[in-house]
Amino acid sequence: MTITALARFQFAMTTVFHFFFVPFTIGTCFIVAIMESLYVATKKDVYKKMTRFWGRIMLLSFAVGVVTGIIQEFQFGMNWSDYSRFVGDIFGAPLAVEALLAFFMESTFLGLWMFTWENKKIGPKLHLTFIWLVSIGSLMSAAWILIANSFMQHPVGYEVRNGRAEMTDFFALITNTQFFYEYGHVITGAFTMGGILIAGMSAFKLLKPQKLTESDTAVFKKSIRLGLVVTLISSIALMGVGDLQMKSLIEDQPMKFAAMEGDYKDSGDPAAWALIAWADEAKHEQVFGIEIPYMLSILSYNKPSGAVKGMDTANKELNEQFKDKFGEQNYYPMVNTLFYSFRIMAGFGVLMFLVAAFGLFFTRKKKQILYTKKWMLWVLGLCTFAPFLANTCGWLVTELGRYPWTVYGLFTIEQSVSPNVSVASLLFSNTVYFLLFTGLAVTMVGLVIRELKKGPSFEAQQVKAANATAVDPFAKEVF
Secondary structure, eight states, X not given: XXXXXXXXXXXXXXXXXXXXXXXXXXHHHHHHHHHHHHHHHHOOHHHHHHHHHHHHHHHHHHHHHHHHHHHHHHHHHHTOHXXXXXXXXXXXXXXXXXXXXXXXHHHHHXXXXXXXXXXXXXXXXXXXXXXXXXXXXXXXXXXXXXXXXXXXXXXXXXXXXXXXXXXXXXXXXXXXXXXXXXXXXXHHHHHHHHHHXXXXXXXXXXXXXXXXXXXXXXXXXXXXHHHHHHXXXXXXXXXXXXXXXXXXXXXXXXXXXXXXXXXXXXXXXXXXXXXXXXXXXXXXXXXXXXXXXXXXXXXXXXXXXXXXXXXXXXXXXXXXXXXHHHOSOOOOOOHHHHHHHHHHHHHHHHHHHHHHHHHHHTTSTTOOOGGGOHHHHHHHHHGGGHHHHHHHHHHHHHHXXXXXXXETTTEEHHHHSOTXXXXXXXXXXXXXXXXXXXXXXXXXXXXXXXXXXXXXXXXXXXXXXXXXXXXXXXXXXXX
């Protein structure tokens, strides 16, 4: 394997694993804040139990996300130092703001929220403010990271001087059209993920109602309802923003758009949409495909007419546009990977919307069928894994579709790799990271399962036992 291939694999592995936890944390933190708001507004103990229980699981995700994020940042200095030098002037400002303001705010108020539950000097409303500030901090953190990423997709507000991209217009950077599409897509996806995770894990617990107390059963039923409401609203917004982002690629990145549709040749007018297809990537031709007439025109232009540019035409235009800078190149990306990643991502998005809609219908007050039907609980529970697959496929589309650039039209992958890395060092670090991520994943899953087994009443039992011990130091039951 080449140095470039190993460096790309390592960054992909790190990024995919890190992005398991970023939307997990953003989504669950937002819902935990809603739960505590309900508790403060209604004073019902069930909402306090929900807040504290799901808050513990959110904290696990936050901790692992921080660790994997630090490892991801190491990649820029280790394997992509030439890339870091090229974009350093652009990335410096947003990443500094993310670390010094957003992440600092997020972690500080998370600590205050964690350790002031029983503090009588901290009132319920102030405590609620802490978790909302954590949620706002996580949203701000994501915004600054995606401002940097959107520059890679659609560079604006810069000039290339002395072989480096230098910022000339900070306002252009933060108002990049690609940023708004990316941010909307990521945040609505995170809220969808948070909702479906909470609903799905609750469904798994309700599969064995005999092991639950009446109080815990109420917590998980309300968690399912709230999780599905958030999922339904967020998934509708997610599909809307995703549609806008895909349409923007027709002009901004026509090669990526054509690869997602598996079209080497220009489509006719009207354009048919390939439901299933396979490409011979070596010969740059489609082997077979099952198409739906008119559908690609409708998806692209909201009307049953309009042609779409194919990869052959896009490749020709890119060579004409960049021949002086990069010479003759093959701009075709990994077509089959992009084609099916896009469909898996979109398919799971639709699935989560449908599960949320039907789940809310079957848990309404008059007829709560879902809670008593094991097969329905299994369907909802298995949907816990859907957002992880959807997010991974989405990032594959976003990043692989930009091939062969790290910064679209400015800097290639080949130019970005550190000059001092070797195949041996990359093989070693890839192995170490893989083992580390596997260990973290097993630990994370194990801790989440442990928290689920404890249940929402565990903390209340601990507090009760501690109070009893304080009164009677010889109490036998210590939890």
